[in-house]
Amino acid sequence: MDTDDHFFFRVYEVVKKIPPGRVTSYGAIARYLGSAGAARMVGWAMNQS
Numbered sequence: 001m002d003t004d005d006h007f008f009f010r011v012y013e014v015v016k017k018i019p020p021g022r023v024t025s026y027g028a029i030a031r032y033l034g035s036a037g038a039a040r041m042v043g044w045a046m047n048q049s
Contacts, residue, residue: 007038011045 014029026042035041 004041007033007035007041008045008048011042012049015046 010033011029014032018024025039026046027036027039029042030036030038033042
């Protein structure tokens with residue numbers, strides 16, 4: 001599994017934990033994953049799902 005795939009997997013695992021009706025930002029997800037500057041990468045991951 002390359003680095004992008006691993007990051008995408010981690011993004012999907014976090015997104016699954018967001019309750020229905022709740023929202024968050026790509027930036028908040030990136031910060032939660034310890035990659036504060038990766039908001040656009042989170043967006044790209046969501047685009048690929």
